Amino acid sequence: MERGSGATQSGEGPAVFEPVIVAFLCNWCACEGADAAGRARLELPANVRPVRLLCSGRVDPQHVLEAFACGADGVLILGCRPGECRYREGNLHAMKRVALLRRLLGPLGVETERLDLEWVAAGEGKRYAEVVTGMVESLRALGPLKPQSASTHTTAKAPDARTKVEL
Amino acid sequence: MCRIGVYICECGPNIGRTLRLPALVQSTGNLTGVVRVRRVPVLCGREGLDFLGEEIVAQGLDRVVVAGCSPREHESTFRSVLERAGLNPYMLQVANIREQCEWVVRDRDQATGLARRLVAGAVARVRHHEPLLPSEIAVSTDVVVIGAGTAGVRAALTLAGKKRVVHLVERLPCVGGKVPLYEDVFPGMACAACVMDPMLDELLHHDGIRVHLMSSVEELLGFKGNFTVRLLQSPRYVDPEACLGCGACVEACPVRVPDEWNPGLAERRAVAVPYPGVLPSLAVVDPRHCLRWQGEDCRACEEACPFDAVRFEEEARVQEIQAGAVIVATGFDLSDPGRFPQYGYGRLADVITSFELERMLNSSGPTGGRVLRKDGTVPGHAGFVLCVGSRDPRAAPHCSEVCCRYTLKFLHRILAQGAVDRATVFHAGLHLPGGASQDLYRALEGNPSVHFVRMGAPNSAGILEQNGSLAVRFPDEEGRVRSHLVDMAILAPAMEGASGNRELARILHLETGGTGFFDQGITLLDRVEAGREGVFVAGCAAGPTDILGAATGGQAAAGRVLSELVPGETLRLEPVTAGVDETLCSGCAVCEGLCPYGAIERKDDPPRIMVNRVLCRGCGTCAAACPSGAVHCAHFSDGQIAAEVEAMLGREDQGERSKEKGSRIAG
Amino acid sequence: MSRSIRIDPVTRLEGAGRIEIHLDGSGNVDRARFQVVDFKGFETFCRGRAAEEMPTLTQKICGVCPTAHHLASVKALDRVFAVKPPPAARRIRDLAYHGFLLEDHLLHFLVLAGPDFLSHAGERSLMGVLKGPAGRVARRLLQIRERVRGLAALTSGSALYPVFGVPGGVTRPLRVEDVTRIRTVSEEAVSGAQEALELFHDRVLTHPLFTEMLEAPHLAHRTHYMGLVDDRGVLSVTGGRVRVVGPEGVVYREFDPEAYPTHLEERVVSWSYMKPVFLKAVGWQGYTDGPQSGVYRVGPLARLNACEALSTPLAQAEAERMFSRLGGRPVHQTMAYHWARLIEALFAAERMREIAEEGDLADPCVRRFPTRSAGEGTGVCEAPRGTLFHQYRVGVDGLLEDVDLVVATQHNAAAVCMAVEAEARAAVGSQGALTVEGANRVEVAFRAYDPCLACASHAVEGVEGASDRMRVYDRRGDPLRVD
Amino acid sequence: MKSRPARRRPKLGMTWLSSCGGCEESILDLGPDLAGILGQVDLVYWPIGMDGRMEDLCKVPDGGLDAVLINGSVRTEEHVETAGLLRQKARIVVAHGSCAHLGGVYGLANLFSREAVLERSYGEDGPRLPRLLDRVKALGDVVKVDVVIPGCPPTPDRVREALDSLIRGTLARGAVLADDRALCRTCPRGETRRPDTRIRRFRRVHEATLDPDLCFLEQGIVCLGPVTRGGCEARCVRGNLPCRGCFGPVGEVKDQGGGGVGFLAALLEGASEEELEQALDGLADPTGLLYRYSLPSSLFGGRNEGEGP
Known part of the structure; x- marks a missing residue:
């Protein structure tokens, strides 16, 4: 759990991949939701690294890219429910950025599941727990983020298709 | 070089049951810039706070990280300690190892690992913190009162009595609201004109009161103490300086239409003096019915006027007013x-x-x-x-x-x-x-x-x-x-909110209730609260009331303004706002379209944008969208966020990298 | 002990290359190879890109002939999207293209190859040319080149980087005042090209090194030649049919550009990132000439050999002069490329002058819109260095599914190697050593082709999607069977 | 460089790595001025323009060149060596053009894996063909770069500026020879941009009528002007095609793609995921578009895990 993508021994079972997730939390809803989860003593995975911002609209696409570049296996942005943004539409702007970012990241080998935007209201400790647990589980299934994946447009041929050439 | 002190609060019995605090202390001590790591039993108690203050001074700290409960609980408490110890309060970062770690992670190793990352993130972030100072801004003590009925007029006179400049905005061509249309008023059966006329007369002749008739508020920008109110004044087509309200024009007018002042009872002309005894006693041309606007070249009123007061060429006028407060006194309409x-x-x-x-x-x-x-x-x-x-x-x-x-x-x-x-x-x-x-x-x-x-x-x-x-x-x-x-x-x-209230609510960023009254901010102890700083509501605009209630409301709202905006006093602005590095801004204006508060304005020649710090609330949407990195967000800068993210992912050593400009050269 | 001599980098050409001369145990030249040591991968990384971006993307293959790639690309897209540009757009494209052909040929003459023959003693560079006896004319030619490149700002946006081609036309019409300027510059261009030829006659054709190499039998290769011609068999650099003539000057094949994969075959060699091409029907016989060898050549000399005539009078007269001087069509002497290049420069200038007078150049209708959203298309043009093919397959999302590019230097690769090896044998002789002058002679041999290595390194060979026209060869050049 | 005597002719080298030659054209396009400028420098190495071999360069003492202009991206091991050698020889290393600056167009190859087949075809057996790196890099990834001339290719004026300041002794480390601000600042269509325009669906260049006077973004066509350094003289926009970002990101923007997402997302119309997806369907190949010139130096696309030393 200390460093990025790694595997830990979970009890006596086989090594489980433990993804690392950076979660950008809106100060007014998701942060409070996360605290509510804590006050309710819900059990949460230790995979999430929360970053508190004033608004999900503050999340610059470069913050997300930076997180992936530094070894995050997933990035989660949590904002207020639609219509409840403290700054009116910051959460909507976050949604727009995520939609485009996912398309940008696809050809770079970042699967859609690795970047998620969810709404968590201030009292919704339980929902916070569900969202982060759900993402951890889906990333466990997906495995670590590969540095570069072949583009979908590459139709890889068997490497031995051409063994010798004119010398 | 930073001198960071990290204080790990045990929160009584709350932190340390799962977390292995000795390990956390040890790993924290190795972080760049950390010169002091201490465990404290209860940091938010009197003893803890005193200890923290003494430590800052004794250790010569320039930055502090507190690892403990949620920042929502005590961040402001600790900021005060920093301030008292001579540090800028923003040189603090709180790592939430209680709600987001101790209380939710069961495995001791995992919890300790997560806490290390949380503290590392906070340390890396605090290294990039910059001192922020709240700014004080001068305020305008002028007041805009919307509605010249009983409540508005009483408010205006009360304010003017204390030498405030009042802009009284009325959409009708006359003042006084509905009361002057009555014969007498309950409960004492007093003569309405006798009650109202002296007050309206004082109003119209008061030096401190600017009455804007036939006007509406089109836009309200700004913040308590610094509003900019844009007024749109429709043309009267009659020169108020020349007109005496003699009615010669009315006689001459060939048009007859139903009279709004006497619904179902009378007709009026396209040029009219609203009702007998109206103040000010002036004629007004109704362009919806006047033949000139129907394409005919009628000049009957112009020719009839003995004072040459008719002005067909008049145009609507836009005016911007600076004011510190707004009183909404738009009254009611009968449903x-x-x-x-x-x-x-x-x-x-x-x-x-x-x-x-x-x-x-x-x-x-x-x-x-x-x-x-x-x-x-x-x-x-x-x-x-x-x-x-x-x-x-x-x-x-x-x-x-x-x-x-x-x-x-x-x-x-x-x-x-x-x-x-x-x-x-x-x-x-x-x-x-x-x-x-x-x-x-x-x-x-x-x-x-x-x-x-x-x-x-x-x-x-x-x-x-x-x-x-x-x-x-x-x-x-x-x-x-x-x-x-x-x-x-x-x-x-039934009485309901005045017909224009919903549109006005949009302009003023207020909310109306189901029946159109501005009653959403009202509390048990406050009938003039409108739901936005610096904006108050008075009279029937806040809900049904009688004439006395309206007058009292006007006075109450005026009282609030008088107590909150005092000439010579300043208003304190929070420092967490956006700002623009003009050396980077290309003026592409992407940010301008995003700001929900109209805090961003594009300037020409050269093209660039400016952030109005009074309006800005620091959400950072503009900074996230700026393709030039020219918009900075105080206390949530790209460098601070990047440092925190990197450190949380185990790359604290590269934290400094994000500080560099143009890292692709001379790296 | 075998050993090798390396000329690294080869200079005064476009792109990074070097020559490896392998000597046998007794110090004689065993083999010389011209290596392309860089690699780009366009055919791979263009996949998945947006089709309409190809004209500005693929031109980054080559900064010297971006206009050629731009045009081939946009013509391929015309086919992909089934749209025919309006007349004014075609004229603007043609005008830009001929201007580009002219200035590119002048560049080679002044900066790349010219210094070998025009330089002030010892300083083989543009600076040397300017200091030398041809300095005055060279300066004037530089000026004309500058002005012709300046025209590109009107026709194609920028000479450094054309930005005018879109499927179905060009991005913007010409203005009436532009046309006036085009006419003026075209006139200057014609006289400039004539001056260049005069200089060539005065200084190059009389230069002892040039004369010696022009007449050297080892630099005369009796290969096939390829070039684009119109339906009358006249040279047409911006489109037409592909004609291949044999070493005797007889038409061997004539085919539509999109059929090129049927007729041409790329080879993968281990020692270069470039894929040489040969005539499929003739077959690969190794680095050798003659009617039985699939080796063919492209570029200015090949074009003059392949076509029946040039459509402009001054250039045609000069071509006839060359043919009569060098023994008739086809001319096999490699050094004659220089002459042919300047004839073509004159041709391009004359064509500019003609196009400036044709039809309404300032007609505002310069765009038509796609009639379909996907498909296949081939674009072809005669790049300064030879025939250039772009072939695309575009999917329904408008993204590239398949890209195939065949560039001039690939066609000439085998011939360049033959020239380099032949001249290396002459230069190294039996001493087993190469002098500075000797090395330059080897370079002079390939500079005749003006090879563009930037272009040649466009492909990621064998990474994936190797088409069935790509084969693998053993040391003798026999195709390998793949199990 | 500051206290250098003015009369001495600075020693200059210019060369290319994986390049198209366009940067060389940006030098040659100085046209008639070229002779004058080159007359004031001592040109030691310039493969496209003069004779001279690698071994000549090796003979230059370390630091013996005042400056070297390197264009092209870093694709092969030999490029790494060449860059290293030039860094040793030159006091000031100038990244000349987008490829050296950002990795350039060829960096799009990084979207694809380098397969083993390539290694086998061209590898150890072949006669000393330089080995390809796992991915394309910018010059700054392999040596310290002192000065940047952005652009694909740079404008001749920017090259002139570099050479002039070299001659005058004022070429300062850390300089980026372009505007400090984004292209919109100097774009001839900058004033036609309205902040509240929202795009319901992006349009592609070949589908759209291209209004020559209106901001491309107003036409719903992606233009990277807002996220691209100015100084290119708005060549593409004047040619009536949108900016594709060759001058690289501005100032503190680390990632052109990320910056591009930031501003393009702001222009999107739509309040639901479905509407947004629809709007984005008109945006073909955002990765190839936003990283057209800068993938190797991008935050995530440029990361170099899994690569040998």
Whole structure:
């Protein structure tokens, strides 16, 4: 759990991949939701690294890219429910950025599941727990983020298709 | 080089059961910039706070990280400690190892690992913190009052009495609101004109009060103390300096249209002096009906005016006013009883509203004070139907407060002048607060010409035509349908927020309730709170009230302004706002379209943008969208966020990298 | 002990290359190879890109002939999207293209190859040319080149980087005042090209090194030649049919550009990132000439050999002069490329002058819109260095599914190697050593072709999607069977 | 460089790595001025323009060149060596053009894996063909770069500026020879941009009528002007095609793609995921578009895990 993508021994079972997730939390809803989860003593995975911002609209696409570049296996942005943004539409702007970012990241080998935007209201400790647990589980299934994946447009041929050439 | 002290709060028994604090202390000590790591039993207690303050001084710290409970609990407490110890309060970062770690992660190793990352993130972030100072801004103590009815006028006069400059904005061509249209007012049956005229006269001649007639607020920018109010003034087409209100133009005008001041009772011309005794006494041209706007070259009024006061060339005028506060006093409108077809209003000739009766009773009104049916005869028997729309959850849930009392006023007036022989009041329980109202009621109690009939429920009557008379039908308290014949029915429609309130709410960023009143900010102890700093609501704009209530509300709102905006005092602005590095801004204006507060403005020549720190609330949406990295967000800068993310992912050593400019060169 | 001599980098050409001369145990030249040591991968990384971006993307293959790639690309897209540009757009494209052909040929003459023959003693560079006896004319030619490149700002946005081609036309019409300027510059261009030829006659054709190498039998290769011609068999650099003539000057094949994969075959060699091409029907016989060898050449000399005539009078007269001087069509002497190049420069200038007078150049209608959203298309043009093919397959999302590019230097690769090896044998002789002058002679041999290595390194060979026209060869050049 | 005597002719080298030659054209396009400028420098190495071999360069003492202009991206091991050698020889290393600056167009190859087949075809058996790196890099990834001339290719004026300041002795480390601000600042269509425009669906260049006077973003066509350093003289926009970002990101923007997402997302119309997806369907190949010139130096696309030393 200390460093990025790694595997830990979970009890006596086989090594489980433990993804690392950076979660950008809106100060007014998701942060409070996360605290509510804590006050309710819900059990949460230790995979999430929360970053508190004033608004999900503050999340610059470069913050997300930076997180992936530094070894995050997933990035989660949590904002207020639609219509409840403290700054009116910051959460909507976050949604727009995520939609485009996912398309940008696809050809770079970042699967859609690795970047998620969810709404968590201030009292919704339980929902916070569900969202982060759900993402951890889906990333466990997906495995670590590969540095570069072949583009979908590459139709890889068997490497031995051409063994010798004119010398 | 930073000197960071990290204080790990054990929160009594709360932190350390799962977390291995010794390990956390040890790993934290190795972080770049950390010169001191201490465990404290309870940091937020008196002893803990004193200890923290002493440590800052003794250790010569320039930055502090507190690892403990959620920053929402004590961040501001610790900031105060920093401030008292001589540090800028923003040189603090709180790592939430309680709610987001100790309390939710069960495995001790995992919890300790996560706490290490959280603290590493906080340390890396605090290295990039910069001291921030709240700025003080000068405030305007001028006030914009919207609505020149009773409440607005009282507010304006109160403020002007304390030497405040008041801009009184009125969408009509005259001041005074509805009261000057009445003959007399309850509860003392005082003459309305006698009450109002001296006050309006003072208003119109007060040096400190600028009256903006035929004007509306188009935009409200800014913040308490620094509003910019954009006014749109429609043209009167009459020069107020030249016009005396003589009415020569009115005589000459060939157009006749229904008169809004006397609905259903009279016609007016396309140029008119609104009503007799109106203040200011000036003519106004109605371009919706004037022939000139129908494509005809009529100059009848212009030619008739002995003072050459007609100005067809006038245009709408936009004006920006700087003000520190806004008082909304837009009053009320009576709802349209036509919404309830069972009353027959608009269909049955002698079903009228209480306002129409007010106009008939007015001695300078269209009937010269006489109560007449549509056929010109005098009604023998008048029926007053109360609670038309009011107190009905499906219509207006509220009690409109004044209907019962003005009905008593009508009874006194019509009986006194013998306008009718008999009157019946259909009510669902009379609402007569205060001693004076009770006196009025008692004076009518023994009168044989007056009958009070109780309906089973508010807004439950219906009116039918029956042999040339009107049959008022309603279920009584036992549920039996009863019917009374009357010659004329006067309806008391529910009061609702003035017709322009919803649009005004949008402009002012306020909210209105279901019936259009600005009643969403009102609390038990505060009837002038509008829901936005620096904006207050007074009179019927906040909900139904009587004339005294409106006047009191105006004075109350004025009092709040007087106490909150004092000449010479400044307003403190939070420092967490966006700012622009002009050396990077290309003026592409992407940010401008995103700001929900209109805090970003594009300047030309050279193209660039500016952030108005008074309006900015620091959400950072602009910074996230800026393609030039020119918009910076104080306390949530890219460098701070990147450092925190990197450190949380185990790359604290690269934290400094994000500080560099143009890292692709000379790296 | 075998050993090798390396000329690294080869200079005064476009792109990074070097020559490896392998010597046998007795110090004689065993083999010389011209290596392309860089690699780009366009055919791979263009997949998945947006089709309409190809004209500005693929031109980054080569900064010297971006206009050629731009045009081939946009013509391929015309086919992909089934749209025919309006007449004014075609004229603007042609005008830009001929201007580009002219200035590119002048560049080679002044900066790349010219210094070998025009330089002030010892300083073989543009600076040396300017200091030398041809300095005055060279300066004037530089000026004319500058002005012709300046025209590109009107026709194609920028000479450095054309930005005018869109499927179905060009991005913007010409203005009436532009046309006037085009006419003026075209006139200057014609006289400039004539001056260049005069200089060539005065200084190059009389230069001892040039004369010696022009007449050297080892630099005369009796290969096939390829070039684009119109339906009358006249040279047409911006489109037409592909004609291949044999070493005797007889038409061997003529085919539509999109059929090129049927007729041409790329080879993968281990020692270069470039894929040489040969005539499929003739077959690969190794680095050798003659009617039985699939080796063919492209570029200015090949074009003059392949076509029946040039459509402009001054250039045609000069071509006839060359043919009569060098023994008739086809001319096999490699050094004659220089002459042919300047004839073509004159041709391009004359064509500019003609196009400036044709039709309404300032007609505002310069765009038509796609009639379909996907498909296949081939675009072809005669790049300064030879025939250039772009072939695309575009999917329904408008993204590239398949890209195939064949560039001039690939066609000439085998011939360049033959020239380099032949001249290396002459230069190294039996001493087993190469002098500075000797090395330059080897370079002079390939500079005749003006090879563009930037272009040649466009492909990611064998990474994936190797088409069936790509084969693998053993040391003798026999195709390998793949199990 | 500051206290250098003015009369001495600075020693200059210019060369290419994986390049198209366009940067060389940006030098040659100085046209008639070229002779004058080159007359004031001592040009030691310039493969396209003069004779001279690698071994000559090796003979130059370390630090013996005042400056070297390197264009092209870093694709092969030999490029790494060449860059290293030039860094040793030159006091100031100038990244000349987008490829050296950002990795350039060829960096799009990084979207694809380098397969083993390539290694086998061209690898150890072949006669000393330089080995390809796992991915394309910018010059700054392999040596310290002192000065940047952005652009694909740079404008001749920017090259002139570099050479002039070299001659005058004012070429300062850390300089980026372009505007400090984004292209919109100097774009001839900058004033036609309205901040509240929202795009319901992006349009592609070949589908759209191209209004020559209106901001491309206003036309719903992606233009990277807002996220691209100005100084290119708005060549593409004047040619009536939108900016594709060759001058690289501005100032503190680390990632052109990320910056591009930031501003393009702000222009999107739509309040639901479905509407947004629809709007984005008109945006073909955002990765190839936003990283057209800068993938190797991008935050995530440029990361170099899994690569040998």
